[in-house]
Amino acid sequence: MSAEEAAAQPQQQKEEQEEEKRDAAPEPRAQPAAAAATEEEEAAASASASASYRCLVLTGHGGYDKVKLQVKKGPPAPKKGEVLVRVRACGLNFADLLARQGLYDRLPSPPVTPGMEGSGVVEALGEEVSDRKVGDKVIVLTRYGMWQELVAVPASHTFLMPEGMSFEEAASIPVNYITAYMMLFDFGNLRPHHSVLIHMAAGGVGIAATQLCKTVEDVTVFGTASATKHDVIKEGGVTHAIDYRSRDYADEVRKISPKGLDIILDPLGGSDTQKAFNLLKPMGKVITYGAANVLTGPKKNLLAMAKTWYNQFSINALSLMHSNKAVCGFHLGHLDGETELVSQVVVQLLELYAQGKIKPRVDSTYHFEEVGDAMRRMQERHNIGKVILLPEPKKEEPKKEEPKKEEKEEEPKKDEAKKEEN
Numbered sequence: 001m002s003a004e005e006a007a008a009q010p011q012q013q014k015e016e017q018e019e020e021k022r023d024a025a026p027e028p029r030a031q032p033a034a035a036a037a038t039e040e041e042e043a044a045a046s047a048s049a050s051a052s053y054r055c056l057v058l059t060g061h062g063g064y065d066k067v068k069l070q071v072k073k074g075p076p077a078p079k080k081g082e083v084l085v086r087v088r089a090c091g092l093n094f095a096d097l098l099a100r101q102g103l104y105d106r107l108p109s110p111p112v113t114p115g116m117e118g119s120g121v122v123e124a125l126g127e128e129v130s131d132r133k134v135g136d137k138v139i140v141l142t143r144y145g146m147w148q149e150l151v152a153v154p155a156s157h158t159f160l161m162p163e164g165m166s167f168e169e170a171a172s173i174p175v176n177y178i179t180a181y182m183m184l185f186d187f188g189n190l191r192p193h194h195s196v197l198i199h200m201a202a203g204g205v206g207i208a209a210t211q212l213c214k215t216v217e218d219v220t221v222f223g224t225a226s227a228t229k230h231d232v233i234k235e236g237g238v239t240h241a242i243d244y245r246s247r248d249y250a251d252e253v254r255k256i257s258p259k260g261l262d263i264i265l266d267p268l269g270g271s272d273t274q275k276a277f278n279l280l281k282p283m284g285k286v287i288t289y290g291a292a293n294v295l296t297g298p299k300k301n302l303l304a305m306a307k308t309w310y311n312q313f314s315i316n317a318l319s320l321m322h323s324n325k326a327v328c329g330f331h332l333g334h335l336d337g338e339t340e341l342v343s344q345v346v347v348q349l350l351e352l353y354a355q356g357k358i359k360p361r362v363d364s365t366y367h368f369e370e371v372g373d374a375m376r377r378m379q380e381r382h383n384i385g386k387v388i389l390l391p392e393p394k395k396e397e398p399k400k401e402e403p404k405k406e407e408k409e410e411e412p413k414k415d416e417a418k419k420e421e422n
């Protein structure tokens, strides 16, 4: 079930999900207790307790202005099994746009700090943490709460950053690459000579999926994206780039591959899932993992939601059997209790990074105070790759002083002096 569709669920089911959320994986916290053993530690704890840290808070559902920059006092202290991370970069995901409109069921009600991924430096350890040390550079995956300067997260949700990886790249890895990897290899069973359709091919998941396809011999990638992005995605490995905004992508695919495709990744939902199913070859698989069709602007569009919900794909078991096709659903947010499963994927991804086979493409970086611009960039379909948020305050550009009148007049004299020297 997609996040957006959850918005249209009956109330009782929603309440059950809320229960489930509360019982699920640990969440980052903001106001913990400090336990200092020695005098020195006590002094450090009291200094840090008075310190403040910046965070982004979703204050209500609606437009860009609902995410506000706030300053909190008393940084989180890590509990047993947790580490305190000074965050250096965080990922913006499509789900964050949905969450702002109240369309993402894995984020609790406002006020809440969003953010599912990031990178930073371990600043303190909770009890019983033996595999991390202060100063470690880490990648973090969590359910929400990463959009803050300091965050306490379970050590098991952190992964050591490999040599040479930037904080921006590290923050681009978890959501996009885990999603792409599990869909292609675990559900898709991607093999040599397969053909794959990747929608939103210039976006975060799209670029990750394209790179992963290229790790397998002779995979043909069909990628949909706005026309201005085609050169970049072709350079990145897309074999056939399709402008879905000016033509029917299914017709375009059929012109090139009349028998259809082996794997289709469907982040759109609604009628596009049916279209994907029809485009599959026998033994083909569609993996549905989003409902981007519900998002038409900065504010909730009830008509688009109803249309997407009404056109949802549905099939009975007998028809499915006769079709020789598979329909899979993937949602990383609902795998948050599966730490070991997800960690194994991250290990594979970091190995591929070390071998130079995958490399996140950072589209742009925005400081926390510019979060509205960052969201607008993705919403208005301008990004090619990952949009990153930086907790550190934006430095004021030093104003260029106008040269004084006398200095202006002196300049020719300097040139004359140079000429004289020659």
Ligand SMILES: NC(=O)c1ccc[n+]([C@@H]2O[C@H](COP(=O)([O-])OP(=O)(O)OC[C@H]3O[C@@H](n4cnc5c(N)ncnc54)[C@H](OP(=O)(O)O)[C@@H]3O)[C@@H](O)[C@H]2O)c1
Pocket: 092, 093, 094, 095, 175, 176, 179, 199, 200, 201, 202, 203, 204, 205, 206, 224, 225, 226, 229, 267, 268, 289, 290, 291, 292, 293, 294, 295, 296, 330, 331, 332, 333, 378, 379, 380, 381, 382, 383, 384, 385
């Ligand atoms: N289930 C999961 O676990 C999971 C995890 C991660 C992501 N996702 C899903 O994967 C999809 C991609 O996510 P992402 O974070 O990588 O984002 P992204 O692809 O970087 O998203 C932005 C791009 O999507 C394209 N787009 C297509 N329909 C759009 C719409 N209605 N509104 C705005 N942009 C639209 C635009 O590019 P073009 O115009 O060039 O197409 C835009 O530049 C989303 O549907 C997301 O919900 C699911």
